[in-house]
Amino acid sequence: MIFDIYSISSDINMENRSIVSIADYGKEKIQYLLDMATEFEAHPNRQILKGKVVATLFFEPSTRTRLSFETAANRLGARVIGFTDPKVTSSSKGETLKDTIKMVSNYADVIVMRHKLEGAALYASEVTNVPIINAGDGSNLHPSQTMLDLYSIYKTQGTLENLNIYMVGDLKYGRTVHSLLMSMRKYNPTFHFIAPKELEMPEEYKLYCQQNNIKYIEQQDFTEDTIADADILYMTRVQRERFTDLMEYERVKDAYILRADMLGKCKDNMKILHPLPRVNEIEYDVDDSKHAYYFEQARNGLYAREALICDVLGITLDDIKNDTSII
């Protein structure tokens, strides 16, 4: 079973290798995928997917995610088909998601899909035998982002265990921080949630932490001192449209901006992550710091996605280690 979070699987597709969510993956599976990504980082260009067709169906546009997946497929020798604008597809003519998925299933070996509706990827995985990779379903799940975050943390810290992870900014709507929080639960993290009152971590995730014995501290101050103990500083966008109270937005909008002069007391190993695109929450003077890691983090997305595509196609870590198609 791949998507353990929905532990009662559909009867149709017990063999389906789709990746809809990784929130419930155990340590072993996570490590397996991290090891795969490590192999791909060492040798990102291969022909291991020669003859395969990867479909990227972006019912909702997301240029970054699509480019990353398509690059991953191309660098492994697969061909890519797909669409990115729903206006040019029959979805806008009223074709159901099921029909689109069924049609594309005739052509592709794996379907990477992004959709604005929550649960779309899970449903798609139930109507086809072609594996689905969820590239984001509304505000619900985005497992490849989580995987690249985990890989970035693992790579920079050498472990996922016992880390101080500081999440800053919009913790209410930030899907990436929620997914990361759940994926880290078995690694004994200590979270610091730094957010304005209106965008604080939702109750359900705090409850999740309590139920899973995850330590967390909430604070509103974002200063040189409050981040001194961080191993990972995970920054997110504070967007104007998220606020019901615009006075509140004006008051806090500059309070969650990271500047280079705030890094004086931070730990040597500390790395700054950000799901990108940034607006103004990380000053440009931070880019030159040794702690800045967000661009490398985006590149790690390539290796993480190479791993996910291979995993759903049944290509194992051993296959990748013994791969003779490296370019």
Added chain:
Amino acid sequence: MEQNKENMMVAALENGSVIDHIPTDKLFTVAQLLQLRDCKEEVVIANNLKSNVMNKKGLLKISGKFFNEEEISQLAVICPNIRLTVIKDYKVVEKREVLLPDTLTNIVKCANPVCITNNEPMKTVFYRKDKDTLKCRYCGKEQKLKDIKLK
């Protein structure tokens, strides 16, 4: 006394179903769900009956009606812990407490407007999380039983 009255009502039924232990404020919701207004068979609707278990209760007796599992699941969502008695030839052939099942397929509508189930011709699936919470299989959103809308 109550027992006798109840026995009389049940005994009067040749073939059909009795739904007992309905919360008084849910009685007419249940009657509507079962479309009793259009029912041509003999129907008894009783409310505010004294009960040992629940202070006051409602009761429905429907001649010629036998519920399938889907209807029973709907009943369970509207009011859990009701008691269903099936009568054939004046005899009680089945008596059971209707409990909320672990999985509800195509019974409940998801309250999340951006859930795929509200935008695609498909069955909904809900899991029982605890005694008064359901969770959508697709969007993962949880809903309280009291706020649930049937599909």
